[in-house]
Amino acid sequence: MHFRANTMYTCQNQPCRAKWQSADLEFVNEGQGYFFRCPICGARNKVEPKTLADGTLVYEQASR
Numbered sequence: 001m002h003f004r005a006n007t008m009y010t011c012q013n014q015p016c017r018a019k020w021q022s023a024d025l026e027f028v029n030e031g032q033g034y035f036f037r038c039p040i041c042g043a044r045n046k047v048e049p050k051t052l053a054d055g056t057l058v059y060e061q062a063s064r
């Protein structure tokens with residue numbers, strides 16, 4: 001599985017707001033979609049899998 005290296009993710013938990021790179025995170029399908037858990041606060045953050053034109057799979061952070 002390949003990730004776009006420059007993709008940044010922000011924890012949506014208001015007091016946390018930590019920023020992460022994909023290498024820091026694990027993306028898990030929890031049935032209702034894909035999520036990562038913030039390594040600091042444990043908040044679930046929704047992402048959307050997307051396949052780029054070159055076949056690379058990326059996860060884009062879903063906006064609320």
Ligand SMILES: [Zn+2]
Nearest residue numbers: 011016038041
């Ligand atoms: Zn967090």
